[in-house]
Amino acid sequence: MSACDVLLLNANYEPLNVCHVRRAVTLVLLGKADVIEDSDRELFTPTGAFTAPSIVKMRYHVKRPIPQLRLSRHSILARDNYMCQYCGCRKDLTIDHVVPRWCGGPHTWDNLVACCRKCNLKKGDKTPQQANMRLRTRPRRPHYVPYLSLPKYLKAIQREEWQFYLPVFDEFATGMVS
Numbered sequence: 001m002s003a004c005d006v007l008l009l010n011a012n013y014e015p016l017n018v019c020h021v022r023r024a025v026t027l028v029l030l031g032k033a034d035v036i037e038d039s040d041r042e043l044f045t046p047t048g049a050f051t052a053p054s055i056v057k058m059r060y061h062v063k064r065p066i067p068q069l070r071l072s073r074h075s076i077l078a079r080d081n082y083m084c085q086y087c088g089c090r091k092d093l094t095i096d097h098v099v100p101r102w103c104g105g106p107h108t109w110d111n112l113v114a115c116c117r118k119c120n121l122k123k124g125d126k127t128p129q130q131a132n133m134r135l136r137t138r139p140r141r142p143h144y145v146p147y148l149s150l151p152k153y154l155k156a157i158q159r160e161e162w163q164f165y166l167p168v169f170d171e172f173a174t175g176m177v178s
Contacts, residue, residue, distance in 0.1 A: 006053050007162045009036065011061040015166055018152050024056045033058050037161055054161050069142060069150065071109060078151040080114035085136050086123070089116040098139065100125045109141035 006024035008017045025043070027033035039054035069075070076095055083090055096115035099105030102125060113135065115123070123131040142150065156162050 004041075004052075006039075007055045007156065007159075007165060008033070009055065009057040009165055011058050013057065013165060015156075016058070016062060016064075018156055021052050024053050027058070028053065028056060031059070039161075054159075055165065071107075071112075075150045076109075076112050077114050078154050079109075079142060080137075080139075081154075083114060083136075084116040084119055085113040085139070086115060086119040086128075086133050088136065089118070092117045094120055096120050096123065098135065099127055103127065110139055113139045 004021045005018050006021050007015060008019050008024065008027075010016045021041075021043070024033070028035055033056040035053040036055040036057050037053070038051040041052040042049050043052045073095055077093060082093065084093065085096075093114050094117055096113050096119070097105045097107070098111050098113060101107070105111050119133065123133055128135055153166070157166050157168075
């Protein structure tokens with residue numbers, strides 16, 4: 001998350017999105033949202049300067065369907081805290097099928113892990129046992145449906161001023177300590 005990001009809340013204080021400060025200021029100026037908390041940054045305009053918002057709340061309730069947690073490369077990397085699940089490396093990451101596809105391994109949350117290229121080449125088309133490699137944690141589907149995408153949620157929970165408005169999920173509590 002950059003310093004220009006703003007947490008956008010629904011009228012019932014449910015997280016809707018993380019948007020750019022420009023979008024948040026536009027919503028406030030149009031009377032569609034209220035500033036809940038200011039940031040420590042200043043915005044300069046031709047008519048003067050004012051404090052940039054950090055959290056804004058919509059004045060009306062935005063109806064939206066309950067989002068589905070999507071299985072994607074970014075979601076797998078975020079779930080695994082951007083760390084290779086074999087060696088712990090954080091560089092040059094890719095996705096690995098724990099049980100290879102040719103062995104009947106499915107393309108599911110329980111069979112995909114973040115993996116560095118070195119470990120992926122070492123493992124090849126073998127199971128971790130055949131390659132004499134051990135997983136750090138057993139892959140599984142996260143047990144919640146966030147209103148923010150998983151990567152956005154994991155970055156947003158790092159911002160101290162936003163934590164009160166974001167739900168806490170125990171399975172990611174260890175990833176919050178950096």
